[in-house]
Amino acid sequence: MLAQTTSESAGIVPSVDWALLAPLVILAVGGILLITISSIFPRLRFGGFPAGFTILTAVIAGGSLTRVWNDVSENGPAWVVANALGIDFYTLFVWGTICLAVFFCAAFLDGYLRREAFDGPEWYVLLLMSASGGMILAASQDLILTFVGLEILSIAVYVLAGLHLRRSDSQEAAFKYFILGALSSALFLYGIALVYGATGTTLLPGVAVVRTDNPAGLNPLEDSSMILVGMALLMIGFGFKVSAAPFHFWTPDVYEGAPSPIVAFMASGVKVAGFAGMIRVFWQGFGFYVADWKPIVSVLAIASLIVGSLLALAQTNVKRMLAYSSITHAGFMLVAVHGVPYEGGFRTTAEESLGAQALLFYFLAYTLMVAGTFGVASIVSGNGDAATSLDDYRGLAKTSPVLAGLMAIFLFAQAGIPFTVGFWAKFRVIVSAVQTESYILAGIAMLAAVVAAVLYLRIVVSMFLTDSVPAVALAVDDDDLPEANEEVQAERAEVGTLGPIVIPRAGLAAVVIAAVATIVFGLLPGLGSGVLSDAADALIALRISS
Amino acid sequence: MYSFLAAEAEKVDSFSLLPAMIAVPALTAVVIALLPKSRADYLKLAALVGSTIAGAMSFYMLIKFQVNGDFQFVTKQDWVPDLGLSLFFAVDGISLFLVVLTGLLFPIAILTTEPHHDPKPYYVWLMLLMAGSLGAFMALDLLLFFLFFEVVLVPMYFLIGGWGHGNRVYAAMKFFLYTMAASAxxxxxxxxxxxxxxxxxxxxxxxxxxxxxxxxxxxxHTLGTTASTIIFLTFALAFAVKVPLFPFHTWLPDAHTEAPTAGSVILAGVMLKLGTYGMLRFGLYLFPTVVRDLAPIFLTLGVVGILYGAAVATMQKDLKRLVAYSSVAHMGFIVLGIFALNSQGLEGAVLQMVNHGISTGALFILVGWIYERRHTREIAALGGLQKSAPKMAAVFTIVMLSSLGLPGLNGFVGEFLILLGAFSSAQWWAVLAAFGVILAALYLLWAYQRSFHGPASGDNATMADLKLSELLGIAPLIILIVFLGIYPQPVLDRISPAVDRLIEHVDSRVDDYEEQEPVPTDRTGADGLVAVAEKIHAEAKDGHSEDEDHSDEESQGDGGTESAEAESTERSAAEISEEDSE
Structure with missing residues (x-):
């Protein structure tokens, strides 16, 4: 793998191979165009234009990925922008997942904004900006650029979390998210400084080379404390972003308060980008220190699995429950991260990349499942985005069997039931753990999945096996029991009578797409395995090349 | 053994029976989902047609099945080559009758029972359950089996939770989580x-x-003893909960009692068999040596299950709960047969799986009918039904006698073979288990006496007897009960070659294992090694064989415990030193 840029001869500005950056550029330029167009033509601020434009942008960006993919498969991976961005199959895979997350979020936002009576190019612009930040984070080979990507990703999402101006919960969520996010960014930046001090470079391929001529004048082979502390701080920064325990405290509050379609993006796009950045930094940059960071990853994984699955049991708000479930999923992905550095050496190459495949497959599977779940949640949440308690889902199977059925598919997929994409995600993670002989980790992950299943089942019970409040009223009427009727009335008042659920077309279409993909990948788990293994090999190669 | 599979796989034409048999109910489920909700009669008809076609295919398979121990109707196709997954379906004598049983019980369960409400999702779930159960019995790829084993939880969960009685949501949750936790x-x-x-x-x-x-x-196989034991235990836990084996049975009474009748029939008739079938196919076949070593534990749990299930069943006030606990006892017999580890025991176990499916399925159908008519299952509230419903009493009598193992009916053949097998390899367990037969007679006859004999009062006196359609629905089960009791030979002929092959496999593996195991491992330490080496050297020198020592090791059975080895090496060292002093 050779650097394609010749920055020195071109003067101050490095020559950039824009064609390779097409997806990233399309998303960013799409965002700028959207806000420009809608300020010139104010009428376009309303209606379906912003959503349509965003979805189109995401689709074009996704389409351009195939061209870049072909380019990379012909000419090999490339390092562009003064080696700061690595364009390889791995990067492209993550970019594709991010495009998918943007697509889903934009489709959900459409109906949501109409219902909540917000006009909104800002929402979409911020979404596109955040996604482009995520793309930078996933591709970055320079810690400074990693930080920039992380901040673009996060700041846009901080604002998005608070954009539901009439809900104080939303403001509170944004505030909490921002404060804790800023703290983690500060730690992250300090980590970069320490790594620079220990190695004299912020470029990951440079960091990976153990050198003695570093600014701190340390021999890393004798005293690696500085780089280890730096690594620890970077891990904390990423831990915040991916909501791994014990850095998860913001997650339930933010997920509960933030607008539901935005949560769909936070849970899918932001988390995937965070993990992509994490594995890139630690595998490409700190591959030498695998023995030091692997145990930390396993501790974070175990903590996330236990905290996420157990604390979810105590919740009664669906969005909070799903927040804890996302912590459990973070635990699963950390198990996969733990399995990436596989150095057994006695297996065939196809078997070697199974750990990396597990992580990448989880990205895709998780995006489908969690986007679908929050897509349904954003439809069910009703006017004001308020109906998110478990009681609000009572009898959904009666009032809206389609939504309940779709939700059940996503919930069972998240629980890892066979013949859904969720099972294969879980299966591959366990494969990666077993391959590295981390049987304890595999066992804890499986048991956490069972505990987490309780929470999904509770939602299913609420939807399918509990009568809705109006239905209860009817049943009691039959029995002619006036006092019970009063009880029901009180219950209805307590729960809050909601208007009929309005199902937006775009949102429903996106949810159906996610559900179909969930089942299709569940039945044909080998679908796209060539792409997956190419991407996984590229991830594995990141370290070997340095 | 594998070469024949390759040969078979080549012979498979474009139409492969087994995947088609899974596909029929699955597609029926899709069709039912697309039918309009208002036409409840069409929904039932569609479900009946779909399950009957699948059932007919299973009978076609039974007729075409060649009487030998091979895997037949083999379909093997790569699924995810990177991960080594394949779509590998085949049946042999062990799974053959379980597939047929599944194909038989589903149409009967659909025919004889009606859902109280929402027929559409009810039949969708039943059809998916049928597809999943068939798949689990046919899959010869471990992961494929696991997929089916676990996916059947979802339809059953909805059936119990959606159409069950009383505490149905609790029962459904308990059932789902118990089984999922065990198989995790x-x-x-x-x-x-x-x-x-x-x-x-x-x-x-x-x-x-x-x-x-x-x-x-x-x-x-390459695994060492420790690794095999650990992996086997993870398997055993999943199967033990499914069976259910004694300390893991607590989900069963709830699930069975609260489930709708069709759910109970399938749960008892088909799904419990997944546990015992799994123990045979995946436990015994993959880990013969471990199973042999741990057999006493499972024999004990099986016997405890027999006695405990029977004792608790005797005390039940609810007729359905009584049948549920009788399942615990009957499944204990099957476990006893499996871990007897000889051909009679295994044959009996396989046969008893089928028998239990037939007789307990029929019992649940009958209890369901009583409940529909009387709206109670409490034994105390029943009585004298014999007068108002003589046909039902007659059917109930036959089914009950089959369940308690009366000679001449099917239950006897299975239980007799199991006890015969167990007696030759695990005498005292068999003796204790035989008391279970007596207890079964006690609780079943007593329940029958209290609910069908005596004076009929109130609603009991006016209870409607069986309709012709109901009689026709349950008739196949009654015919099988009698037929298998009088002439079980055709069934046993098909079971025994597969069982013999399995026993052969177990014996050869156990022989290998015993040849390997007495070699001292590093546990004995360097001194032990030296002593043994000296002993062998001494033997070679004066041609003196240590018969006494060998027999000692054999009598230890596993020959691998630390103390036994240490003892034998110590003694041989002592003998050598004696010889030296002489």
């Missing part, structure tokens, strides 16, 4: 087994690679 570690075990065996070499010298193919894994 099994997935780790399965993957662990596939990866640990990846470096094994086949007979032709090629590397096995990652595969979940049960036949390959069984034929090319």
């Amino acid at each position: 570690l099994m997935l780790v075990g399965i993957i662990g087994l596939a990866f640990a065996s990846a470096d094994a070499t086949r007979a032709d010298g090629t590397r096995l690679g990652i595969t979940f193919d049960v036949v390959e894994l069984a034929e090319n």
Whole structure:
């Protein structure tokens, strides 16, 4: 793998191979165009234009990925922008997942904004900006650029979390998210400084080379404390972003308060980008220190699995429950991260990349499942985005069997039931753990999945096996029991009578797409395995090349 | 053994029976989902047609089945080659009758029972359940089996939770979580087994690679005793909960009692068999030596299950709960037969799986009918039904006598073979288990007496008798009860070659294991090694064989416990020193 840029001869500005950056550029330029167009033509601020434009942008960006993919498969991976961005199959895979997350979020936002009576190019612009930040984070080979990507990703999402101006919960969520996010960014930046001090470079391929001529004048082979502390701080920064325990405290509050379609993006796009950045930094940059960071990853994984699955049991708000479930999923992905550095050496190459495949497959599977779940949640949440308690889902199977059925598919997929994409995600993670002989980790992950299943089942019970409040009223009427009727009335008042659920077309279409993909990948788990293994090999190669 | 599979696989034409048999109910489920909700009669008809076609296919398979121990109707296709997954379906004498039983019980359950409400999702779930159960009995890829084993939880969960009685949501949750928790570690075990065996070499010298193919894994074993034991235990836990074996049975009375009648029939008739079938196919076939070592534990749990289930059943006030606990006892017999580890025991176990499916399925249908008519299952509230419903009393009598193992009916054949097998390998367990037969007679006859004899009062006096359609619905089960009791030979003929082959496999593996195991391991320490080496040297010098020592090791059975080895090496060292002093 050779650097394609010749920055020195071109003067101050490095020559950039824009064609390779097409997806990233399309998303960013799409965002700028959207806000420009809608300020010139104010009428376009309303209606379906912003959503349509965003979805189109995401689709074009996704389409351009195939061209870049072909380019990379012909000419090999490339390092562009003064080696700061690595364009390889791995990067492209993550970019594709991010495009998918943007697509889903934009489709959900459409109906949501109409219902909540917000006009909104800002929402979409911020979404596109955040996604482009995520793309930078996933591709970055320079810690400074990693930080920039992380901040673009996060700041846009901080604002998005608070954009539901009439809900104080939303403001509170944004505030909490921002404060804790800023703290983690500060730690992250300090980590970069320490790594620079220990190695004299912020470029990951440079960091990976153990050198003695570093600014701190340390021999890393004798005293690696500085780089280890730096690594620890970077891990904390990423831990915040991916909501791994014990850095998860913001997650339930933010997920509960933030607008539901935005949560769909936070849970899918932001988390995937965070993990992509994490594995890139630690595998490409700190591959030498695998023995030091692997145990930390396993501790974070175990903590996330236990905290996420157990604390979810105590919740009664669906969005909070799903927040804890996302912590459990973070635990699963950390198990996969733990399995990436596989150095057994006695297996065939196809078997070697199974750990990396597990992580990448989880990205895709998780995006489908969690986007679908929050897509349904954003439809069910009703006017004001308020109906998110478990009681609000009572009898959904009666009032809206389609939504309940779709939700059940996503919930069972998240629980890892066979013949859904969720099972294969879980299966591959366990494969990666077993391959590295981390049987304890595999066992804890499986048991956490069972505990987490309780929470999904509770939602299913609420939807399918509990009568809705109006239905209860009817049943009691039959029995002619006036006092019970009063009880029901009180219950209805307590729960809050909601208007009929309005199902937006775009949102429903996106949810159906996610559900179909969930089942299709569940039945044909080998679908796209060539792409997956190419991407996984590229991830594995990141370290070997340095 | 594998070569015949390859040969069979080539013979498979474009139409492969087994996947088609799974596809029919699955597609029926889709069709039912697309039918309009208002036409409840069409929904039932569609479900009946779909399940009957699948059932007919299973009978066609039964007729075409050749009487030998091979896997037949083999379909094998790569699924995810990277992960070593294949779509591998086949049946042999062990799974044959379970597939047929599934094909028989579903149409009967659909025919004889009606859902109280929402017929559409009800039949969708039943059809999916049928597809899943069939798949589980046919799959010979470990992971594929696991997929079906676990996916059947979802339809059953909805059936219990949606159409059950009383505390249905609690029962459904308990059922789902219990089973899922138990099988969670099994997935780790399965993957662990596939990866640990990846470096094994086949007979032709090629590397096995990652595969979940049960036949390959069984034929090319590389695992050490500890690893096998741990992996087997993860399997055993999943199966023990499913069976259910004694301390893991607490989900069963709730699930059975609260489930709708069709759910109880399928749960008892088909789904419990997944546990015992799994123990045979995946436990015994993959880990013969471990099963042999741990057999006393399972024999004990089986016997405890027999006695405990029977004792608790005697005390039940609810007729359905009584039948549920009788299942615990009957499944205990099957476990006893499996872990007797001889051909009579295994044959009896396989036969008894079928018998239990027929007789307990029929009992649940009958209890369901009583409940529909009387709206109670409390034994105390019933009485004298014989007068108002003589046909039902007659049917109930036959089914009950089959369940308690009366000679001449099917239950006797299975239980007799199991006790025969158990008596020859685990005498005292068999003796205790035989008391279970007596207890079964006690609780079943007593329940019958209280509900059908005596004076009929109130609603009991006016209870409607069986309709012709109901009689026709249950008739196949009654015919089978009598037929299998009088002439079980055709069934046993098909079971026994597969069982014999399995026993042969177990014996050869156990022989290998015993040859390997007495070699001192590093546990004895360097001194022990030296002593043994000296002993062998001494033997070679004066041609003196240590018969006494060998027999000692054999009588230890597993020959691998630390103390036994240490003792034998110590003694041989002492003998050598004596010889030296002489």
